[in-house]
Amino acid sequence: MTTRNDAEKRDADDPLAPLRDLFDLPEGTIYLDGNSLGALPRATAARVQEVVTGEWGDALIESWNSAGWIALPHRVGDKIARLVGAGAGELVVADSTSVNVYKVLKAALGLAEPGRDVIVSERTNFPTDLYIAQSVAREHGCELVLLEPGEQPADRLDERVAVLMLTHVNYRTGAMWDMAGITAQAHERGVLTVWDLCHSAGAVPVDLTGAGADFAIGCGYKFLNGGPGAPAYVWASPRHADRFAQPLSGWMGHAAPFAFTTDYEPAPGIARYVSGTPGVIATAALECGVDTLLAAEPYGGLAALRRKSLELTRLFADLVEERVPGFAIESPRDDERRGSQVCLSRPEGGYAIVQALIARGVVGDFRVGSDGLPDILRFGVTPLYTRFVDVWDAVEQLRQVMESAEWRDERFDQRLAVT
Amino acid sequence: MTTRNDAEKRDADDPLAPLRDLFDLPEGTIYLDGNSLGALPRATAARVQEVVTGEWGDALIESWNSAGWIALPHRVGDKIARLVGAGAGELVVADSTSVNVYKVLKAALGLAEPGRDVIVSERTNFPTDLYIAQSVAREHGCELVLLEPGEQPADRLDERVAVLMLTHVNYRTGAMWDMAGITAQAHERGVLTVWDLCHSAGAVPVDLTGAGADFAIGCGYKFLNGGPGAPAYVWASPRHADRFAQPLSGWMGHAAPFAFTTDYEPAPGIARYVSGTPGVIATAALECGVDTLLAAEPYGGLAALRRKSLELTRLFADLVEERVPGFAIESPRDDERRGSQVCLSRPEGGYAIVQALIARGVVGDFRVGSDGLPDILRFGVTPLYTRFVDVWDAVEQLRQVMESAEWRDERFDQRLAVT
Known part of the structure; x- marks a missing residue:
């Protein structure tokens, strides 16, 4: 003992x-609740203060350029990418997990083979994933099939299934799916995968590229230590970049936001997943949280x-x-x-x-x-x-x-x- | 002179x-750019610091209850309501303007009379409104009709029109629509109205209730002085509360988020428009901005x-x-x-x-x-x-x-x- x-x-x-x-x-x-709200990094308070009083208060609108606000969703996204086995330019910080689930489910349905009209998830998935999936299924005339506890995804992946959406680590039990194995099984059956990394990124090695995953989303306030209600993130495989649609086609995902054209033209790749104006203060706080994990790299990461x-x-x-x-x-x-x-x-x-x-x-x-x-x-x-x-x-x-x-x-x- | x-x-x-x-x-x-990014209120830096170091750092997860984080979107929403002629409990802080445009257009289409399949807006509307409207129109098989400069909305409101979406004050010219008059014309023709208040709330008296408007959205970072990329807000007329659908049906808009049930059940009224976990730091900063406007009430508001x-x-x-x-x-x-x-x-x-x-x-x-x-x-x-x-x-x-x-x-x- x-x-x-x-x-x-x-x-x-x-x-x-x-x-x-x-x-x-x-x-x-x-x-012992960092899986719900990560603790406060020592660097965050000073950094947030700098953003508020210096970048916003003193430099005002100029900071979109001079302080790099406009690139913030991409800069922090690139850092998160290093934690989840994604490449630079493949992942952006944007919106909430819920909103991002909506984006990627819609994108995946848009890429699915014709005739596939089933979304598979699991009954014990975090509820917001299910609530959004229900909404998307209703909008697209799809059926939402939920795995019961103990069922394996492969058992439900038939020729009607368009998308398999799983949370990598279960919020209730901490049980972890084999991302690579299940993604391979899904792809063998023509099914696209959406992985929710909320309870794994930052605590468990994730290798989206190695697993061949299709889409992923995750939150910033758990193991990434980004602060209460921190912005979330979204990733699409480079295989799908430039191919998927973005229903929440806000101006910051436009190819040229400051051209102020009437018609939407999506930015290349993942940049189209930035929708509205990014939350600068919150994203700056998230960056401090992500930096605590990158600080572990010299220690073996x-x-x-x-x-x-x-x-x-x-x-x-x-x-x-x-x-x-x-x-x-x-x-x-x-x-x-x-x-x-x-x-x-x-x-x-x-x-x-x-x-x-x-x-x-x-x-x-x-x-x-x-x-x-x-x-x-x-x-x-x-x-x-x-x-x-x-x-x-x-x-x-x-x-x-x-x-x-x-x-x-x-x-x-x-x-x-x-x- | x-x-x-x-x-x-x-x-x-x-x-x-x-x-x-x-x-x-x-x-x-x-x-002279507070219409793009409002200036920093004197109270904001200290309040944000209190949220970061005290509420988050010291009290951690407990602050969802003890610091009232869970009610923040509603508390700040009620304050914004006072600036735009809305009642308490009718308006919430959530997401970005772009995401909220999507929500209200979908809600309005869901309430429109059967057979109406046209959305009317204006070519000089802020692009993100148009980009989102294009997406919604595509998803719903609707046509998006854009008023040309100089055209009056009433000229285009025929029996095919479901929704009229206008920005109250134009971002390019500062021209202001007659909200009450146009809403009345729209309603006479069976058309629902969506008003974007980004360039009016906090600078111009807005009376959503008096105008009989249907839905409204707006941003927090212009005349509300909420900080760069501050959260946005969304309002629905009490006439429509409990009746409209929320496509971004995240857990924080559920009737009982902490029951963790499998099926989505929308919260009563506007609360269903809160989707994911609210951004606490950013919403606290927004509250300080809104408070600068409420501070004008003793001076005539x-x-x-x-x-x-x-x-x-x-x-x-x-x-x-x-x-x-x-x-x-x-x-x-x-x-x-x-x-x-x-x-x-x-x-x-x-x-x-x-x-x-x-x-x-x-x-x-x-x-x-x-x-x-x-x-x-x-x-x-x-x-x-x-x-x-x-x-x-x-x-x-x-x-x-x-x-x-x-x-x-x-x-x-x-x-x-x-x-």
């Missing part, structure tokens, strides 16, 4: 430990972060099994199939247990079950700043919460607007 | 003059700002006519038809003249002509911070630029990425 001393020793020996100093973390909190992440989640699951009875571990134990989080379930009390942990300074989150799925207690690890001792202490706090039964106190069952 | 002393005296007598102190304006610049704006633009046009020969004034001289800007044209040199003025510290902007329209030199006035003496000095600088012919210097003809 791992002791707290063992955990401290692993931190002392951890070559990635210095990366934690890139963050402003609150004292006394063990933050995402491969090294991934090794540490797996060690952290394995330790978490092992300690819960050893020390805190009564929980099922809903995340895969197999390293190949586990993202960067550990999810627990229990027949009752999940919400209140999470609240009791938060009161003790251990921040995970709760995801309600629906459609017969269990309620989930989620604990995300962010290898840039999560320590082995944090995992040890978190499980110890969970043990104390259960042993004391303090979670049964009614103050922990007061539902908040955001749970 | 107005002298500089006269202008100084008008500033000294101006009851709105103290409002200028709400802004951090750079020394030595006469900023938008009615008082409008009076000053008209005096400023009238003075600008008068001084150009009196003192700087060779320019045509493209903005309406009639107060009823003029927004908050003065646009000039000239057979040659427009771009270089604007650059020469910028080099002298007078910031307006240039809009290239297309489709046979002339190039435009634009000068926006923001009654919150533009002074009469600024107008006088700007015209004097223009006089000197023309008299010296310095604009012919080749350094002023180096085209920038953003012009």
Whole structure:
């Protein structure tokens, strides 16, 4: 059994430990919710201040040129591309994940072989992906088929399927799909793939190019540490660049926005996926977040972060099994199939247990079950700043919460607007 | 003829003059481009810092509840509603203008009488509105009919027309449509109206309720002073609330986002127009901008700002006519038809003249002509911070630029990425 001393020793020996100093973390909190909202990078506050007071306040409209605002979605996009196995010029920062799901589903349907009118996704996908897919399916007269838990995508990919849309790492369980294998199966069957990277980019090595994927989208506020509601991003394979349509054909995706012509002409490649005027302050904050991941490159980059992440989640699951009875571990134990989080379930009390942990300074989150799925207690690890001792202490706090039964106190069952 | 002393005296007598102190304006610049990017409010930098370091950095995920992030699109939306004659709960902050144009055009087409398959707009509308309308028209098998300059909307509103989409104040000329009159004409003919308020909200009194309008959208970064690429907003008449569809059906527009159900169920009313996770930092900055306009309420609010704006633009046009020969004034001289800007044209040199003025510290902007329209030199006035003496000095600088012919210097003809 791992002791707290063992955990401290692993931190002392951890070559990635210095990366934690890139963050402003609150004292006394063990933050295991970076899979929902990444922590604040130390560089962000000053950079945002520079954008607000210097670039906006002093230089005003001139900053679209002098401060490079106009190129910001592309500059930050190129940085994110390095984290997900994409090339420069293939990925842009734009809009929200939801809006980008809409864009890529429409693009994929436009490229699909004639007669294919089914979109396949999975019932446990993050709801916004499903809600948008429902809308697109309705608009295009398509059927939306949802994989049930345990089903493999290949079983549903017949000659009617146009697009397979999966989230690489599941938000509920942390289960990870084999992107390369499934993409190959899809392509063998003439199906295009859309990958949602919200819960993988920045925590798990992603290789869109190597996997031969078609489209990808992801958010900026989880493992990319871009801040609350940070802009999202969108990628299209260079195979499809210049070929796909953009329904949200805003002026910033025009081939010549400042020609102010009456007719839309899409910019070459991925640039057409920039729609309206980019949010400069938010994109600048996102860049600081992405930079925290690029700062790990001299330390072995995402491969090294991934090794540490797996060690952290394995330790978490092992300690819960050893020390805190009564929980099922809903995340895969197999390293190949586990993202960067550990999810627990229990027949009752999940919400209140999470609240009791938060009161003790251990921040995970709760995801309600629906459609017969269990309620989930989620604990995300962010290898840039999560320590082995944090995992040890978190499980110890969970043990104390259960042993004391303090979670049964009614103050922990007061539902908040955001749970 | 107005002298500089006269202008100084008008500033000294101006009851709105103290409002200028709400802004951090750079020394030595006469900023006449608030119709493109509003100036930095004095409160914004500290508020953004509080959101970044306090709400995000210290409180982390908890701030969705404790700092009210989840309600931010509605709270700021309610404030914008007060500027455009809308009620509380009718308007939300979300996405970009381009994305919101898409939403409302789709919603309007969904509500239109069966068989109507024409969208009417105007050739000189801001291009992004036209680009999105082209996309929507293509998707719905509709025809997009564009009014030529000088045409009246009523002439084109026949029984085939579903939607009339106009920008209240034209971005090129500052010409303002009669929102109430045109909306009434449209409704008589069974046509729904979409109003783009980008160049009017915050500078011109807008009364969506009084006009009986159907849908409206607008941007946050012009007269609302929300910062570069600030989030946009969207309004639907309460007549249509609960009835219209939202193609970008993201989870934050769901009736119960944190129930994580598989099927989309739209939130009541305008809340369904929030799509993805809202950009917290940017929306907080926008709130500071909107607050600068609400701060004018004790001074007479938008009615008082409008009076000053008209005096400023009238003075600008008068001084150009009196003192700087060779320019045509493209903005309406009639107060009823003029927004908050003065646009000039000239057979040659427009771009270089604007650059020469910028080099002298007078910031307006240039809009290239297309489709046979002339190039435009634009000068926006923001009654919150533009002074009469600024107008006088700007015209004097223009006089000197023309008299010296310095604009012919080749350094002023180096085209920038953003012009």
